[in-house]
Amino acid sequence: MVSDFDQLFYADSYQTVFSAKVTDQKSSDGKYWLALTQTCFYPEGGGQPGDQGEIFVSSLDSVDNNQDKQVIKVLHTILKDDIIWHQVSDLIPEGTEVQGEIDFNNRYDLMQQHSAEHIVSGIVNRKYGYDNVGFNINNEEMTFDFNGDLTWEQILEIEDEANQAVFKNIPIEIHYLTPEQQQSWTYRSKLELGENVRVVVVPNYDTCACAGTHLKTTGEIGQIKIIKRESYKGGVRLTALCGLRALKYFQKLHEVIQETGELLSANLDNLVELVKYNQTEILELKQEINKRNNAWLELYKKNISPNTQQIIIKNQIFNKNEWLYVCRYLFEKVEKFVCLLTEISAEKYMIFMYSETVDLRAKIPELKKTFDFKGGGNASSIQGPLIGDYQKIVKFLSEIA
Numbered sequence: 200m201v202s203d204f205d206q207l208f209y210a211d212s213y214q215t216v217f218s219a220k221v222t223d224q225k226s227s228d229g230k231y232w233l234a235l236t237q238t239c240f241y242p243e244g245g246g247q248p249g250d251q252g253e254i255f256v257s258s259l260d261s262v263d264n265n266q267d268k269q270v271i272k273v274l275h276t277i278l279k280d281d282i283i284w285h286q287v288s289d290l291i292p293e294g295t296e297v298q299g300e301i302d303f304n305n306r307y308d309l310m311q312q313h314s315a316e317h318i319v320s321g322i323v324n325r326k327y328g329y330d331n332v333g334f335n336i337n338n339e340e341m342t343f344d345f346n347g348d349l350t351w352e353q354i355l356e357i358e359d360e361a362n363q364a365v366f367k368n369i370p371i372e373i374h375y376l377t378p379e380q381q382q383s384w385t386y387r388s389k390l391e392l393g394e395n396v397r398v399v400v401v402p403n404y405d406t407c408a409c410a411g412t413h414l415k416t417t418g419e420i421g422q423i424k425i426i427k428r429e430s431y432k433g434g435v436r437l438t439a440l441c442g443l444r445a446l447k448y449f450q451k452l453h454e455v456i457q458e459t460g461e462l463l464s465a466n467l468d469n470l471v472e473l474v475k476y477n478q479t480e481i482l483e484l485k486q487e488i489n490k491r492n493n494a495w496l497e498l499y500k501k502n503i504s505p506n507t508q509q510i511i512i513k514n515q516i517f518n519k520n521e522w523l524y525v526c527r528y529l530f531e532k533v534e535k536f537v538c539l540l541t542e543i544s545a546e547k548y549m550i551f552m553y554s555e556t557v558d559l560r561a562k563i564p565e566l567k568k569t570f571d572f573k574g575g576g577n578a579s580s581i582q583g584p585l586i587g588d589y590q591k592i593v594k595f596l597s598e599i600a
């Protein structure tokens with residue numbers, strides 16, 4: 200966590216460009232790092248990812264000519280040994296004068312998530328007494344962990360209240376507390392008394408020690424949407440989307456529901472009912488099909504004459520999950536083998552064979568030699584795609600064993 204609050208990103212979290220000089224540079228594990236005299240790039244910490252952006256190096260005679268500027272990408276920013284390190288695409292020498300520009304869209308998005316996190320955690324703390332014990336923002340979503348459980352109903356209430364704080368467009372305050380103030384103030388994340396404690400206050404909602412960057416007002420969050428609840432380490436983990444992320448999520452939901460609704464000729468009010476109805480109907484149809492297939496199988500078996508050597512069925516009924524059961528069932532009245540041939544297209548079949556008396560594995564090389572057979576198997580069963588003329592296949596199989 201940054202303890203030096205004399206940083207550009209603390210003075211103004213909306214400042215995007217700055218000038219600086221390279222004070223140090225290093226490469227480790229194939230990554231390049233630069234340190235600067237000052238920076239707007241926030242280093243990863245307290246759940247907030249490090250900033251990204253660009254660093255520009257001007258040639259001496261063309262300070263204002265963009266074309267002559269060397270552009271170096273800043274991929275990540277971290278704090279190590281009290282130094283802010285910018286992970287960059289290229290190294291530049293110590294002493295070089297540079298201009299930096301953070302990717303503000305990315306920073307703004309992170310501030311929307313982070314300020315929202317404070318509001319939600321403040322509400323949870325006040326209403327239920329739980330502490331935020333884990334917080335992370337990644338490219339897609341934000342998660343926060345609490346050391347107590349919340350039902351989905353409670354979460355929806357918290358979400359409503361948090362969005363009320365957004366609608367009220369409350370100015371977010373930053374305070375630097377003296378050791379005396381630290382003792383008298385009540386705030387979350389009160390870890391240890393030190394010289395520098397920075398407290399972020401959302402009046403009436405939250406007061407929390409924090410070294411992250413924040414929005415000026417709560418209205419800029421736009422919207423807070425909690426999308427998931429999971430039990431986590433005896434408490435609960437919530438996943439949330441705020442700002443543009445919440446809008447993108449809503450747009451995606453809308454698209455999926457719209458498309459699904461059109462497919463089922465349903466609207467938002469009866470979509471779930473219709474899906475349930477369709478599921479029941481599919482289940483009933485499956486049961487009906489099974490009943491008919493079993494009746495057919497039973498009748499077929501009854502009509503197998505005694506001493507039948509083998510059965511070859513051009514199968515249109517049974518699928519790949521049923522063939523083994525069917526073959527075993529019929530094999531009870533057969534001497535050598537049962538074979539199902541499912542036609543996929545002209546002269547293209549799926550072959551399923553089963554035997555308890557013939558070593559089918561030994562027949563595979565011959566089958567491959569005679570036909571285009573791409574399957575395999577073991578002594579009692581073989582299966583796979585096979586290309587060949589039906590009559591020839593039947594003749595081949597009849598001569599087996």
Ligand SMILES: [Zn+2]
Pocket residue numbers: 245313317408409410411
């Ligand atoms: Zn924070």
